[in-house]
Amino acid sequence: MTVTETAATAPVPPLAARAIAVGGSPVRDILAVTARREVINFAGGLPAPGLFDREGIAAAYRAVLDAEPERALQYSTTEGEPTLRTALAARTAARGLATGADDLIVTTGSQQALSLLATALVEPGDTVLVEDPCYLAALQVFSFAGARIVPVPCDDAGLDPSALDALVARERPKLLYTVPTFQNPTGRTLPAERRAAVAEVAARRGLWLIEDDPYGELRFEGERVPWVASYPGAEDRTVLLGSLSKVMAPGMRLGWLRAPAALRRACAVAKQAADLHTPTVNQLAAARYLADSDLDAHVARVAAVYGERRDAMLAGLAEALPSGSTWNRPDGGMFLWARLPDGYDATALLPSVVRHDVAYVPGAPFHAASPDPSTLRLCFVTQTPEEIGEGLRRLGAGLAGRWDE
Structure with a gap:
């Protein structure tokens, strides 16, 4: 029997069920889509690279x-x-x-x-x-x-x-x-x-x-x-x-x-x-x-900068988010959590927002059971206060569906 006459190759065994059932990270997916340099990205959980003690x-x-x-x-x-x-x-x-x-x-x-x-x-x-x-x-x-x-x-x-x-x-x-x-x-x-x-x-x-x-x-x-x-x-x-x-x-x-x-x-x-x-x-x-090195001193410097960036985001949220939105004021860390008014779906709105060269993470994937579609996570540490201000301006335009910016 020649090679061309051999039987068809049998398929390989399937992947493990857990590899099929467990999806990828929506955060990673969003970061891949928004990797363009012009995007102001509030989606990632990335420390500010300019503050690394290189x-x-x-x-x-x-x-x-x-x-x-x-x-x-x-x-x-x-x-x-x-x-x-x-x-x-x-x-x-x-x-x-x-x-x-x-x-x-x-x-x-x-x-x-x-x-x-x-x-x-x-x-x-x-x-x-x-x-x-x-x-x-x-x-x-x-x-x-x-x-x-x-x-x-x-x-x-x-x-x-x-x-x-x-x-x-x-x-x-x-x-x-x-x-x-x-x-x-x-x-x-x-x-x-x-x-x-x-x-x-x-x-x-x-x-x-x-x-x-x-x-x-x-x-x-x-x-x-x-x-x-x-x-x-x-x-x-x-x-x-x-x-x-x-x-x-x-x-x-x-x-x-x-x-x-x-x-x-x-x-x-x-x-x-x-x-x-x-x-x-x-x-x-x-x-x-x-x-x-003095890691504690380095962390104190980083935390001070992060605090300024949190304040910059808090200062612009009222104008960026729809009337009736709520958000928290964290004492540290990298994130704040916002909730849009009833009827808003942060996942459905994301493509419009990304077209304005800004991004966030919808809150729904973070829920183990019943998701709240109106929620979203914003990371405030990666960008400067000036970039945060511009990003919030874009966010407001994207959530409002304005294209004349």
Whole structure:
């Protein structure tokens, strides 16, 4: 039989069901569509690139590669480089939560930490509680794990502990995922008394807590609220996630998790299967930066600029959004949350807005259950106050359908 006479090639087996069922990120899709330089983009969750400490980070890499190139370019331990873990533990302890280097695992961004936790904790069909609305990539992670995702009712201050208590009693969930400080997407911060109540519910009902804190250091007004992990009842059941992405550089892809010993070991095994370890050179450069530079001073400078940019956005929203719209005033972080009047659909309006060379993220994808089509997320940190003013002018024209601008 010749090659041309062979039978038709059989199709390859199908993709896993979860790869088909879980969609991509609408934020990533919007960023791809609006990548043109002329677009003023309020859609991304990107730190301001002009504020990166390029010289300090470059000096850290040079120092590491000059002093110990063999180590920097070699494989490392799964749990992370001891020098970086020690530095991160010291920063965590200084903020009120006793932590040693062995309590931490360094991850390839805190997003990987979330994926490792889903692998270690969630069986298909397990119930996971999330805030309403919730960080979009967390919804993706838990969906990939096969979880049943149930939103906890929230108000302007964050999740309602009484509603949480009732849901835990009824749904028997495995865990609660929360971003209590400058939440993504809303920018809101959970008050101290609610944090204490969440810890109490978790202890009394038997519940894991995943406390994600990528934005907590970016405060530009008000007093810091302690981590949920520091409240009575939360000690043996809370995983705290941290990140250098928003305070140093997201391209370094450095995050970490602080977890009880048994769960930490399970996450280490999951990480071995995922990527063996986070890049050594990045870890050593970050440790060197923390030793040689004043990260707290850098963060304070960044937060001051972000505060000015938040104020610029707040100053122009009343004119940009339709009459009857509402929005919040975050004390830090990168986002604010707006709600258009009844009858407005932020998703349907987005194409018109993009034609005016400005973009936002509709709020609907951030909801695990019933979306609110009138909501939208605005990132205020990437552009200058002047660019924000122009972007809001374009936003107002796009929402009003004006083409004579």
